[in-house]
Amino acid sequence: MQLRMFAISATFGLGLVGAAEATTYTSDPVLSHFTAGETYATFTNYFNGDAPPGTYTPTNATLNERVYQGGAVAGLDPTNNWILATFGGPTASIRVFENEDHYGDAYDGYQYQIYGRNAAGGWDFLFNALTVAGAGEPFTLGSFAGTAPTRVNNVLSDGGPVAYIADFTFANAYSVYAFGASTEAINAGNPDDEFSAIGRAAVPEPMGWTLMITGIGLAGAALRRRRAVAAPMAS
Known part of the structure; x- marks a missing residue:
């Protein structure tokens, strides 16, 4: 399950990078x-x-x-x-x-x-x-x-x-x-x-990089939790 979370987190982060780079349309009259x-x-x-x-x-x-x-x-x-x-x-x-x-x-x-x-x-x-x-x-x-x-x-x-x-x-x-x-x-x-x-x-603001780093951070945290759970079982 943790491995699946890793994949989802990485995909989510990369997907938002593309969305952040799309054209934004506004109608500010000032x-x-x-x-x-x-x-x-x-x-x-x-x-x-x-x-x-x-x-x-x-x-x-x-x-x-x-x-x-x-x-x-x-x-x-x-x-x-x-x-x-x-x-x-x-x-x-x-x-x-x-x-x-x-x-x-x-x-x-x-x-x-x-x-x-x-x-x-x-x-x-x-x-x-x-x-x-x-x-x-x-x-x-x-x-x-x-x-x-x-x-x-x-x-x-x-x-x-x-x-x-x-x-x-x-x-x-x-x-x-x-x-x-x-x-x-x-x-x-x-x-x-x-x-x-x-x-x-x-x-x-480079939102794409911010979102990618966040996605990688979440993925890393999930991997650390998986290792923490696996360690007692191995011993």
């Missing part, structure tokens, strides 16, 4: 909960928007503005429209402030794919929204390639500056991120993406 203390990447390689084309670094006071209509980037798909977001140093956790201007269209909250690069390296593929689920706002991510967002905050505002705020944590840190139109957006006939800002996301 934008300041996501912008306090933020430092934003600098946008380049965009050719339209509320900010003049060239170089633009958003602030909390300018999140009502947007950039869109990216261009070609060496090393990436030349048929896509790429906007670059550059941080002062490498970061593995980013917060995407997507700009909603097609309220009710499923693709609009997930209209991007992401690549990352450091100064001396090439581009690493990170994420692409392949499909979107739901019959109306708020939509959720359907199928995807790469690393899913840890959280998506669906702020429902028709014509609002920021709608879907997505947090990502990648395996590696990058100083430059490239955003192109996602497969979902291209299939919907919108081969572009629009952003208010790209910030640094707070690193989420």
